Amino acid sequence: MTSAFVRGVGRYATLDAADIAVIESQLEPQVRRYDAGHDIIRQGDKPLHPYLILDGWAYCYKTLPNRRRQIVSFLLPGDVSDLNIGSLRRMDHSIASLTAVTVLELTHPLTSGTHPGIAKALSVRTLASAAIQREWMVNLGQRSAPERIGHILCELFHRLRAVGLTSGNQCFLPLTQTDLAETTGLSLVHVNKRLRDLRSADLLILRGKILTLPNLRALEAASLFNPDYLNLVDVADIVAA
Amino acid sequence: MTSAFVRGVGRYATLDAADIAVIESQLEPQVRRYDAGHDIIRQGDKPLHPYLILDGWAYCYKTLPNRRRQIVSFLLPGDVSDLNIGSLRRMDHSIASLTAVTVLELTHPLTSGTHPGIAKALSVRTLASAAIQREWMVNLGQRSAPERIGHILCELFHRLRAVGLTSGNQCFLPLTQTDLAETTGLSLVHVNKRLRDLRSADLLILRGKILTLPNLRALEAASLFNPDYLNLVDVADIVAA
DNA sequence: CGATTTCTTGATTATTTTCAACGGAGGTGG
DNA sequence: CCACCTCCGTTGAAAATAATCAAGAAATCG
Structure with missing residues (x-):
């Protein structure tokens, strides 16, 4: 179960033994599973916490009042949804499962400054998502x-x-x-x-x-x-x- | 000069007197001016640090090999470019001035965990940029x-x-x-x-x-x-x- | 197996791009 | 001051691209 985290996130920063111990000790209670084709959180909801995908595919999308939808990102194993999302009043987008997925809910201790190695790895991952989003704009526009x-x-x-x-x-x-x-x-x-x-x-x-x-x-x-x-x-x- | 910072960034988190003192004491040396129509940093360059726009308009764009360009964001006074950009090997996009601009270079002390109030305000601002980018994808796609x-x-x-x-x-x-x-x-x-x-x-x-x-x-x-x-x-x- | 979703195709219509050309505003140098 | 140049905005016509409409075939799922 840890392997997806280390594969996806550990790759971008050095995680020391203490970091990995923290992750492993905190993993069990925050792991959730969703069946394929379900919303994990919806546009307009109060955000809870970021998610790390351990297994399966998820995606983020936005819906217009005229029922059209735009998928704005795919979350693959090792990917993280927006880190500081808890600071917003409402979700501007929905997150849904495409296949059955296993996610790790990133509750405060994991994202705070208490474990700088983990926080760094996660924020570099977020930066990578931002770069992907920019390339998608090029894709859509040009x-x-x-x-x-x-x-x-x-x-x-x-x-x-x-x-x-x-x-x-x-x-x-x-x-x-x-x-x-x-x-x-x-x-x-x-x-x-x-x-x-x-x-x-x-x-x-x-x-x-x-x-x-x-x-x-x-x-x-x-x-x-x-x-x-x-x-x-x-x-x-x-x-x- | 501090006003654009407080207007744009302070709005999203409470900055205490100590935070503001830090910002003011560190402002002077890192402020730079650019004339209209110049690249501030180019796609492919080694990233230096994030920028906070104090005055004027800047924008981020990506260029394709076939010379077509996509503007991926506008940076208005109070806006911040990608925070952890220093962790990447190369810029995936360029940043250019649209008008004459005054920017604050966010060197390490301002973005690190040393001043949590400032770091928090900046990261919430980054989150807002991500939401804008998602809406742009809806715009382009739907x-x-x-x-x-x-x-x-x-x-x-x-x-x-x-x-x-x-x-x-x-x-x-x-x-x-x-x-x-x-x-x-x-x-x-x-x-x-x-x-x-x-x-x-x-x-x-x-x-x-x-x-x-x-x-x-x-x-x-x-x-x-x-x-x-x-x-x-x-x-x-x-x-x- | 029946029901539903997904994939496929052709025909028509709508949107957007490309091409080509011209006018005006603003700047520069003779 | 004027001639010239470049950038920006404007327009019309033709061509290309993509959306919509309609319908049937294939695959998937209980």
Whole structure:
């Protein structure tokens, strides 16, 4: 259970033995599980505390009065939701589970200055999320439909690989085309058609919920994808070198 | 000089006399001025420290290899750029001045845990930026062209009003139509035409660099704008109540 | 197995971009 | 002071891109 924390968060700062002991001793009571497809917290609710994803996929979204939705981020194992969220009066967005998820509720002792190593690691992780959000704005504002779709798939693949959740050129991808549409700001029908183009250009295979990227470099090039913004320490790249 | 700090940041947390003394004693050496239209730090550079805007407008942007640009945020007086930015290897975005700006460089003593009141106020401010970024994603992904343009103008007006930079229904707006295009992810030509529509619907007047909103409520409604996400403590609303 | 969700496709319509051109404002140097 | 230049705003027309509408096929789930 600790492993997702260390994999996802410990990577960005040195956690000493005392830090890890704190995490382990405080883990048990604050771990929660949610089934797939449930809201964990809703837009308008009073915020409680940040969450660290231990296992499964979650996502953040905002709803407009006209019922349209925009997915604003994905939370993968090791990811953290907004750290100081407790300071706000109301949630400006909802967080929901995409698959069954296990989360760690980050109650005060873990995020406060009492354990500087942990707090530092968490805040660097938050900074990484901010960089991802900026890149998503570029995606939504400046890239064409096929580029947007390819870009988000490249991003997810890189992020999953960094936490050991890929195998070869494959990963689990629990997204429907509707989810992809709400992520990329495109209509469902358009996502379907551009996905077909990418498939027939042999840039991806999407069957069941398994995504295969037969030629990651080519998809990256076609999507104007550059992984620098992710600030990942990529295990696969280290091993390959 | 302290006033912009207290107006923009002190609003979100209680700063005690000692905090304010620290800020004032450390202000002088770290204040810098930039002329309009200059990069303060560039994508790819090694990050130095966060900035607090004391006066003037700055903005953050990302450039794609194909020369297209996306503006990802505006920094108004009292706003802070990413706090822990020093932890990253390279800037994922550039920061530039739109007008002449005065900034406070937030060197370590101000952001560290040594002055918890200041650190808290700054981190709440960062959280507010994250909420704004999420709303921008909704803007880019889910709103139509006229809604996008109206929405960003409403946002800027509210943010300026919250720091006392509006007078009546007017404010200074140093943006060209090209800037608006790079913010909203639209082409320059299209921004020009939708702006004309908004003008002829009497929802805005834009002459020189003065923006007038004769009917803010109507523009908000037309743009699906709801100010909750800004988490502002709005002086004008308090006075009006 | 039936019911529901998800995926797929074609046709039509709407929105947005691109291309091309011109006018005005403001600054610079002769 | 005027000629010139550049940046900014404006407009019309054509082309490209994406949304909407409608309907049927495939997959998934109790």
